[in-house]
Amino acid sequence: MSLRLFPVLLCCLLAGACAKPPSVQTRFDRQVDFTRLRTYQWLENTPQVQLDAVADDQFDRTIRNAITYTLEEKGLTPVARNADLIVSYRTDLRQSFADQPAALGKNRESSWGFAPWRAFSRPPEGSLSIEMIDPARDRTIWQGTARTTVRSREEARARIFEAVRALLAEYPPRVR
Numbered sequence: 109m110s111l112r113l114f115p116v117l118l119c120c121l122l123a124g125a126c127a128k129p130p131s132v133q134t135r136f137d138r139q140v141d142f143t144r145l146r147t148y149q150w151l152e153n154t155p156q157v158q159l160d161a162v163a164d165d166q167f168d169r170t171i172r173n174a175i176t177y178t179l180e181e182k183g184l185t186p187v188a189r190n191a192d193l194i195v196s197y198r199t200d201l202r203q204s205f206a207d208q209p210a211a212l213g214k215n216r217e218s219s220w221g222f223a224p225w226r227a228f229s230r231p232p233e234g235s236l237s238i239e240m241i242d243p244a245r246d247r248t249i250w251q252g253t254a255r256t257t258v259r260s261r262e263e264a265r266a267r268i269f270e271a272v273r274a275l276l277a278e279y280p281p282r283v284r
Contacts (some may be wrong), residue, residue: 126242130236130256130271137249140242142280147187148179149154151196151241170265171197174272175190175238182279190266194241201234234258236271252278 136142148173175195176186184193233255240250249273258264 128256130254130267130274132252132254132274132278134252134275134281135249136251136281137242137247138283140249142250145192145280147185147191148193148195148240149187149189149191151194152211167265167268168201170268171199171236171272174269175276178272178276182276191243196239196241198237198239199235201232201258201261213216231257232259234264234267234271236268236275238275240271250279250281252276 150178175197179195180186234257235253235255237251237253241247242249252275254275256267256271258267
């Protein structure tokens, strides 16, 4: 490898290592014995990836592969029908804006008697939600959402596996 590429590679690795891990929230039905659930199937015929209001097949394959891999690591087996669980997910990538008072200088106000406001954009936030449904009762028994700042679709794609692992670290839930 060329020595000129080393600093670039090092910067890329450090930038990835410094990325803030996703924040994760989960909730589940405390009446369910999750240790008895051994099989799952995907919720079909529903678009689950929506980025910029367009379904994205490449994101869908990447997310499904990450979820499949992680669930199989946890001992769940995918089946075509009659599963213990139905798994679905949703994604969102959005840019948000906020207002804050504009700085006019020390102890100054506008001619209206108050400081004017200005809009600023927050870093884009990506979220991934996974939902597990009991097909016998047709209701959600486990749900988790991971949120993190992402600067582009490419960064969102690169962080999918990290988000899935963080989310499913909470599955099966430990009832206290």
